[in-house]
Amino acid sequence: MMYVLPGVWIALVLVVAVVAPDGVSPLPALAVAPAIACVGSGQRQCVLVSGVIALVALVAGLVGQGVREVQERLGTGVAVLAVVALCFWMAGRRAVLAAELERTREIAVAAQRVLLRPLPPRVNGYAVAGEYLSASLGARVGGDLYEVLATPYGLRAVLGDVRGHGLAAIDSVAALLGSFREAAHDEPELTGVLSRLDRSLHRHLRQRSCAEHPAVADTESQNPVAEEFVTLLLVQLGDDGKLETVNCGHPQPFVTGPYATGERPRPLAVGEPLPPLGLLDDGDRAAPAHRGVLLPGQALVLYTDGLQDARNASGTFFPLPEAVAAAAATARIGGALAAAPFARALSAAALRHTGGRPADDMALLVLLRDVARVPLRNRSAALSGTPRR
Incomplete structure (x- = not known):
């Protein structure tokens, strides 16, 4: 379930963008997708995939847009890349800490088994x-x-x-x-x-x-x-x-x-x-x-x-x-x-x-x-x- 949440979020943002009145753009919220992937799965692959999907959704809507809309989408793309970079690092750090915790748990279990x-x-x-x-x-x-x-x-x-x-x-x-x-x-x-x-x-x-x-x-x-x-x-x-x-x-x-x-x-x-x-x-x-x-x-x-x-x-x-x-x-x-x-x-x-x-x-x-x-x-x-x- 946690793996599909970034995709669901991106789809929801795109639907809102279609029905939103003029002058209201929810597209900056696409930058949240990599953060959801990082929190939900903690895996770097999920962070990258969610970031790519968000960027593809932004690029796909550039055709026929005015200069202002293009600039807005480019700014959102930069934000998505920044969030992807940060979440990519955090997911890697989380993986290292999880591995250390697992090793510590294995050592603790072995020590407890020696005792009892x-x-x-x-x-x-x-x-x-x-x-x-x-x-x-x-x-x-x-x-x-x-x-x-x-x-x-x-x-x-x-x-x-x-x-x-x-x-x-x-x-x-x-x-x-x-x-x-x-x-x-x-x-x-x-x-x-x-x-x-x-x-x-x-x-x-x-x-x-x-x-x-x-x-x-x-x-x-x-x-x-x-x-x-x-x-x-x-x-x-x-x-x-x-x-x-x-x-x-x-x-x-x-x-x-x-x-x-x-x-x-x-x-x-x-x-x-x-x-x-x-x-x-x-x-x-x-x-x-x-x-x-x-x-x-x-x-x-x-x-x-x-x-x-x-x-x-x-x-x-x-x-x-x-x-x-x-x-x-x-x-x-x-x-x-x-x-x-x-x-x-x-x-x-x-x-x-x-x-x-x-x-x-x-x-x-x-x-x-x-x-x-x-x-x-x-x-x-x-x-x-x-x-x-």
Whole structure:
């Protein structure tokens, strides 16, 4: 549509010139055509074509005209050429800036993908899917974080929420993800991973506070940046479905799928949550993980509070349990629950609820055990929520 606007404008000017009374000439308005092409398409070819058409329209009407009309048309032609030259330069400059913006966007996307890497579709026999909605327009990461790794101890996953949201929280996200990717392979117990993450967060916040306030570099900072915290959920899944969780002030995950209370999702029993990361003491770091079993066909749904606290324009909260049930009912392939469609359906429902503009970062993970079903006698052991001793 934008490509034909200069031609439409030229045709309109010529029609007005035919019906206009004597002494009224709209022909100078032909000089606007190249400007319309520049604004509409931003391409040099369109600017040149519109300028040529405008000049042809001027020259075609010279036959039989008086000296005054000829001079007027020549003056209009000079104006058209001047506008063409200016718009030609502006279109070229616009193309250069657009190319630089595209390269910058590609670099930003690559950097964000390094920070929040695309999840593998399968890890240790589990189907994995994740969705992320940033509160910062145009950003792909923010204050929420997730990662799923295959380790010598089974599948290990983390889902966390740094205080604050958007681009301001990315440095804390980077520090925690880097620490988790190393500790998940080194520490035999989830509590060891938790201790490593907590130390990493404290070290990161001290360094950041000292960098922002070098005058207190030799003392314990009292700046609020050193008081940040992170809600966090650590998950470990063995090949046989054995489940361990450590919850640091994070919303309880849901379990959905076969044998999960009549196909309806329910919160996973994880016991009393620990304080958020950054506020733990020695006793909290040594607290035992909680254990359960994830049965074949069941999915574990982890999410941040940006999802459960999402509101629409009228202030109504996002109905998360109902949305999980609806997504699980529709995200099926061959009658079996599918992780990626499930995560996409739940994310799309949250986005529709907020009108496409979430007020907080939202992240969710789906960990689906879609291997052969276990015998009936093992079903009663599912998701006991009892702490490991």
